[in-house]
Amino acid sequence: MDQAKQPGFSRCNNATLRRAARSLGRFYDDALAPTGLKSTQFGLLFQIHISSEPAMGTIAEALIMDLSALGHTLKPLIRDGYVETFADKDDRRVKRVRLTPRGEAKLDEAIRLWGVAQQQFEDKVGAEQAAKLRAALDAVADLDLEMPAAAPSN
Amino acid sequence: MDQAKQPGFSRCNNATLRRAARSLGRFYDDALAPTGLKSTQFGLLFQIHISSEPAMGTIAEALIMDLSALGHTLKPLIRDGYVETFADKDDRRVKRVRLTPRGEAKLDEAIRLWGVAQQQFEDKVGAEQAAKLRAALDAVADLDLEMPAAAPSN
């Protein structure tokens, strides 16, 4: 019998999470559509905004995303003039990021639309529940999961 | 003053969800790496496996993903011979999907590794909590959110 049909079977936590992410992502994307920003870009702009000219590595760490992925994601935002980078004064390896005035303006515009979506969401699930969900998600994100290091059989 | 710093400010539910998804995704991806499958592909193979030669639209709906995205995602799996498609007998518009024997074998192999990761996760957060989280995520995914249809100002 399929393992998937065993009594104790539990659905994949990861698949469930991604499914929800796709669903919610579309909602926030729709809300932000008028700004031309994707919800992911909004989140990135926001993260930069609330940081102090963060280094790329710092942003990547905060968002738990691959450094190279961050670099890729940043490109369209730089191309469109919302973000600019500059070398760190003390360590030439470090590249810092900041919003341009245009980026700040775009973020303001986006925050208004985001607020509507966010409100819509919280009205549906309840602010309380939403907060709990975010806390749970943060906990999951920060779990220090590690595979049992496939015990070398020697 | 920044709206983001207002008393009632609540972090973006979507951003939090994506962050957790990236984090957990990497964990499951690592676990499945030996099989050559990404956690997303595993999820897709599994969904096909537990369905009865589902139509593409049916899969897309179940996973709440765009039909075209599903088509794209399916390509590498077809290329590698894990999945095959065939036209529906009654409606030639419909394309059905099924696992090949090779796909079934690969899924079996993946399920074993997935189980380790899943177990690892549940050990950390508790089976109870994990189940609650999945339920909450399912609820979010099925919310039926809609923007207030930006009232045409005329």
Next chain:
DNA sequence: TCCAATTAGTGGCATATGCCACTTTCATCG
């Protein structure tokens, strides 16, 4: 029966993300 509207997919284009192999800088240590 024939055309309009609907349904199911496809392809192209763009962003999202990751991993890996490099290159450039630093930091360390002998």
Next chain:
DNA sequence: CGATGAAAGTGGCATATGCCACTAATTGGA
């Protein structure tokens, strides 16, 4: 100080996802 190893990014390649414009098939009437 020079070799070594670590740290921070970059670029290339591959998959993940979406939207839009189209095409092919069906379904509903008129």
